[in-house]
Amino acid sequence: MAAPDDLALQTLSEQLGERLRLSRHMLVTAESCTGGWIAKAVTDIPGSSDWFDCGLAAYSYEAKQALLGVRPETLERFGAVSRETVLEMVSGALVHSGATLSVAVTGIAGPGGGTADKPVGTVWLAWKRRGGYPKAEVFHFDGDREAVRRQTVEAALRGLGLLLD
Template sequence: MAAVQASGSISQAGRELGLSYRHAWGLLQQAEALLGQPLLVRGRGRGSALTELGDKLKARGWMLATAESCTGGWVGQLVTALPGSSSWYERGFITYANDAKIEMLGVPAATLASHGAVSEETASAMASGALANSHAQATLAISGIAGPGGGTPQKPVGLVCYGWALADGTLISSTCRLGGNRDEIRSRAVAASLRGLIDLLG
């Protein structure tokens, strides 16, 4: 795993260790099964999504800040596990409670009261707040219901809202319903947030 993180590519790490691509993937999957959580966010044939995101940010000379609720800093943990990420990752906000969203990110209390913590309005405000309270030029925000409790008919377990903000004024949001247990929902939310920002950066 250290070799994968260092290179940002499973195929390259395999070559360095004298392993085939298939063997390297197999070892990674075994480690993930043992730990019960993903160790690498997959990209689209170009190494890991983290490496892809880092390359896009570095090409612009931009830094990333993250604002996480239900994922509790998981995005930041994955990013900082990648050597060299200090060149494109600036800071992370873990705002689990509503008060933290208000105090650290400036999310309006009225937004939380009207739309709830798990809403595109709140996720957008989190992303905007992360941009305003950091030196980053790109941000992502995640707020969701990971379960097993806490869901309602209107907002069921697995509902996750995302926000992405860029220094050029771009602000978009999205909502999806994810399946699985608590950890699976959270890990899928992390992957979706990264992929959304990669797609936004083009």
């Protein structure tokens, strides 16, 4: 799978922003391996203040706990790159913001950090509407660090679009 280019991310962000504006949703992002790239992609769109509440870049275990309410037991038992952690991140983002829609990501972008169970390119994404049930999905992206992160941003934006369908 080829990594999306900047124009593709811009187009996805513009389309998502228009849909969020029309549906009166506010978005929050909770990002680990993307380091705020999803928030950057959507705030590059003029008028994003109408539908973007905030972005939380929580890279360390401590930040995930303090900013998003991820339980220490979850991190100890399952690790940062897990379904359990991303589900707590996506829910915590809504608790700690005024948003109505959230996306969360945690993964291994590389070049190091991978294991046999969780190789480089393993990324968990989750999406949730306030008051609803979260959806989580694991991805296995190819490429270098930038390619993995770029593909993650695209998948996050596409998933938000599906949540609005």
